[in-house]
Amino acid sequence: xxxxxxxxxxxxxxxxxxxxxxxxxxxxxxxxxxxxxxxxxxxxxxxxxxxxxxxxxxxxxxxxxxxxxxxxxxxxxxxxxxxxxxxxxxxxxxxxxxxxxxxxxxxxxxxx
Amino acid sequence: xxxxxxxxxxxxxxxxxxxxxxxxxxxxxxxxxxxxxxxxxxxxxxxxxxxxxxxxxxxxxxxxxxxxxxxxxxxxxxxxxxxxxxxxxxxxxxxxxxxxxxxxxxxxxxxxxxx
Numbered sequence: 001x002x003x004x005x006x007x008x009x010x011x012x013x014x015x016x017x018x019x020x021x022x023x024x025x026x027x028x029x030x031x032x033x034x035x036x037x038x039x040x041x042x043x044x045x046x047x048x049x050x051x052x053x054x055x056x057x058x059x060x061x062x063x064x065x066x067x068x069x070x071x072x073x074x075x076x077x078x079x080x081x082x083x084x085x086x087x088x089x090x091x092x093x094x095x096x097x098x099x100x101x102x103x104x105x106x107x108x109x110x111x112x
Numbered sequence: 113x114x115x116x117x118x119x120x121x122x123x124x125x126x127x128x129x130x131x132x133x134x135x136x137x138x139x140x141x142x143x144x145x146x147x148x149x150x151x152x153x154x155x156x157x158x159x160x161x162x163x164x165x166x167x168x169x170x171x172x173x174x175x176x177x178x179x180x181x182x183x184x185x186x187x188x189x190x191x192x193x194x195x196x197x198x199x200x201x202x203x204x205x206x207x208x209x210x211x212x213x214x215x216x217x218x219x220x221x222x223x224x225x226x227x
Contacts, residue, residue: 036218041205041220041221042116042218042219042220042221043156044218045216045217048215088155088156099146099158099161100146100158100207100216101158102148102155102156102157102158104154105154105155107153
């Protein structure tokens with residue numbers, strides 16, 4: 001059974017701090033790993049990672065994948081209160097039965 | 113960016129009634145749509161994968177007769193919760209995968225409350 005595990009489950013930081021969110025996975029036929037930000041309703045897409053060691057950046061957010069050790073990290077620098085959300089990691093498999101398996105998410109709260 | 117519209121956003125119904133939720137891709141064609149369920153403070157759980165013109169593929173433990181999925185066109189998939197019971201109360205969310213770059217876009221979700 002495909003499994004995606006995120007840590008920590010929740011995190012409270014002060015504005016300006018840097019945070020690192022972790023995602024490890026055990027799946028057969030890995031295709032890609034995706035990060036989403038979920039605030040109130042629908043998750044919004046952040047990154048899609050397919051290759052090891054290549055960092056993807058978008059503003060203060062960055063992410064990298066390690067396919068040998070089967071994990072990914074999401075970094076947020078200089079956090080702001082607007083970064084408060086649940087961050088979801090999902091892994092997509094290949095093949096005709098390709099699907100997305102989500103981790104439990106990390107709930108991030110950024111305080112003033 | 114691509115937009116997925118999901119309706120209704122919230123529904124309250126009596127136990128025993130059926131509820132239909134629509135998921136539309138507004139500006140792209142989606143050969144595959146996914147239906148998820150999310151309980152409070154938990155992750156998204158995939159319920160089924162819906163392919164246009166064919167029967168949906170359900171995840172283990174999801175009753176296909178209770179959660180009817182129809183994907184009649186490249187832009188519309190529907191989920192019908194039949195004979196809803198209070199334990200079906202949950203947040204249901206759909207997503208659609210583009211055929212071009214295979215990115216996944218989510219609807220805004222439907223909060224179902226069964227009394």
